[in-house]
Amino acid sequence: MTDAHSLVLEAVTKVFETPEGRLVTAVDNVSLSIGQGEFVTLLGPSGCGKTTTLRLIAGFEFPTAGRILLDGRDIAHVPPDKRGMAMVFQSYALFPHMSVFENIAYGLRLRHWPKAEIERTVGEMMALVNLSGLEHRRPASLSGGQQQRVALARAMAVRPKVLLFDEPLSNLDAKLRVALRAEIRRLQKQLGITSIYVTHDQAEAMSLSDRVVVMNAGRVEQASAPAELYTRPATRFVADFIGQANFLDVAVERVAGGWAEITLWAHPMRVPAHENVRPGPAALMLRPEAICLAGRAGACAARFQGRVRAVTFLGSAVEYEIETHGQTLTVSDREAVWGGIFAEGELVGWDFAPERGYVIP
């Protein structure tokens, strides 16, 4: 499919009135540009406004302010049935009184497609989601994973301009979630449909998306590719929300070309920095696996010393809480499994490669 569509949100705001008459800003001045065929995920804790944003795009809610442009045309106040989008719901929302075939054909029948064309398309969709042969079953007789595949087929059958996903996998068990998310990614790539996906599961967001939009309290914290989100978080919130992070207080002396010259406990170094970092106090973010421990394979200068306060064996790695300079660091040690585990109370040397750290405001 070549006719992929683009979607732009311009300063979209949604204010709800609670039954008690209080005003709540669910979506606060959100701007976002989603390219043709792009897969974008809205990620954030519950109540961050991601679902409301999706419902604004779908047309189930109308924005209080701002514009929503589909291929350059403002659709912010177009009713949902005229937007040509399709949504996959958390509760599947399959029509229980219709067979699988009728469910998938529903949108096509509304579009008055010829009968033969409907049958062919439904057949294609059923094959695409590996459900051929279940045409005449009722949704209630299908497993959760099968139901969600039907919902996916129903949404894709109408060739939507934008495909919307509202936490579609959160009612499924962990194994099925992983399998289905690979399937969703495969289908989306194959069909090239512009897609927006809402989830609170960071693994899901990272593995599916071209770009992840982290939201908090109705605002966009950062919109980046998954790897950049992890290594170059724009804010403390993002660093904390995606994976684990240690924050060390540092003094920034100079900033130039995406690098900052900082001093950490009297050790000067050059570390990558966010563009908003200015000279003065800032935070150095270190991922637990960016820290190396002395005495392991490979060089570790061990410029710093710390005492092991807690040891957690996780299988693929050992996680230590290391007290150093009055702060506690979380360190993930992949070598420990074979190389021996440090004991609680032991003094260890640690260090990190400066390019693996990141300074944020």
Add this chain to the structure above:
Amino acid sequence: MGSVSPRPCVLIAVQASAPPIPIQLSGWRRVWREYRALTRDPIYFIALLLAILFIAIAILYPLLATLAAAISPAGAQTLADVLRRPVYHRIILNTLVMGLTVATLGTAIGFLFAYVQVRLAAPAWIKRAIHIAALVPVVSPPFAVAIAIIVLFGRSGFITSGLLGLRTDIYGLPGLTLAMTLSFFTVAYLNLAALMRGLDPALDEAATNLGANKWQTFRTVTLPLLIPGLAGSFLLLFVEAIADLSNPLVLGGNYTVLATRLYLAIIGEYDITAGAVLSVILLVPSIVLYFVQLRLVTRASVVTVTGRPTGRPQVVTDRRVVVPLVALALTMVGLIALIYLTILVGAFTISLGANNAFTLRNFEFVLLGYGAKAMFDTTGMSILATLCAGFLSMVIAFLVVRGRFSGRNLLDLGMMMGIAVPGTIYGIGYLLAFNSPTEIFGLAILPKLTGGAAVFGGALAIIMVYVIRSAPAGLRAGVAALQQIDPAIEEASISIGADQATTFRRVTLPLIRPALLTAMIYAFARAMTTVSAILFLTTPQTRVMTQQILNETEAGRFGNAFAYVAVLIAIVLLAIGALYALIGPRDGKGAAPAGRPLTAAPESSLAP
């Protein structure tokens, strides 16, 4: 040290636990084991025995007595008569036409009210008015509407004759249709409103999202999902309409239906066999249709809830839809208000339409005069029945939901017969069963309960009828509530040493208090307003308000009848307030009573 296998412990464990029940035990031996296991907890076992005894004596025995009378040679003769004589064909046709008309209109009005309530963007006061108007019939006797209709629209009706100068005849099918529809549509309203609320809003959104406009969404998604509920309501109203005796007695005129013919056979012709035969003719479709509707409504509520509902329910804001529907609903509300206003004004008037002077004589008659005994008798019996029904329905609900023995669904089914069978038939059944002392193998277990010289002036039989008519709704509420409670909560209590009875009293009962409240409110309202089932059971010693209302109506003393109705409604409302105060939510914001206190509570364990 960890290498020593803990074999001794395993042996002890095996010896201590009961021998495992082999899976391939033959049916009867398994049932025997299950029941023997029950005897280990005496209070539990006694509760079960009492429940079975009550169902057998109060519900099944009178039905069997009716069937036995109908199957006798004399009964066969009557049956042949019924099948042959055109007059009976006419009666059956009348009954069917009335049932279908009332069911159609009642379901339509119920749907209209529910739709405006749940799906339309209408001002809150309108929704409130609609809800109250729909609930008023629950707390008033079934023929209160009929009497008001006579006064308003009858031959010398306040409106038809007084205002419009018409000489209309409201008696017969038109009047019956109007009165029954307005009296019975509440059930359809409550069922359909609950179903509409239960629909996952995401279904509507999915349809809209795929390109369906509001009308297409309604036609292809909402309506098909409501069809089982609509069909269920239709059948229930049909059963109620053909079973009702009081409205046809007051408003039937020459339009004879099965229920009135049956009444005439017993009260007018003293032919109890004919009464039994007619009962069976009425009984079969009633029971079948009742259980079909129960299943339909249950299925509907199951089908509509898949997964976790998300999104917000969509409301219709299009004025072209809202304005006509709200106007129509408000017209109905106005009619209901007019009718109950008539009752209230009529209670303070010498003779509404003929002599509109204000008077307190009607209330004097009811509160201080001849009617006082009926008022106290009825209230007293209703209170006793409420206590029994509330307790019985919760205990049986517990046995049905939590019991681990075969046949517990029969317990449920047996209890539901009390409401599935038309009340009139229970009247006859009680007459047939309890007109002489009940004996088992020559041993009298119950004295004479009905007719002259009955024990307690027949009050015991009346209370029993009240209980069997009202406990089924409580049972449904209790079953629904118990199914919501994780059995682990009760298991936790048992694991720390409480027996079944203590657990039920200290843990389960407090948790299902909202259901108990519903059960008792319903039981009291139902007892106070029951008429068809007790018309044959009242004696000179025991007077019942509903029967007195009927007498006053037949004698044309509408003022007294209205005063009775007003007092009855007042008592029911007072009792609801008292029950709320006694067992209602303590913190003022706890769980409200389950929203479906009526006969067709959809959560049924009878469903597959």
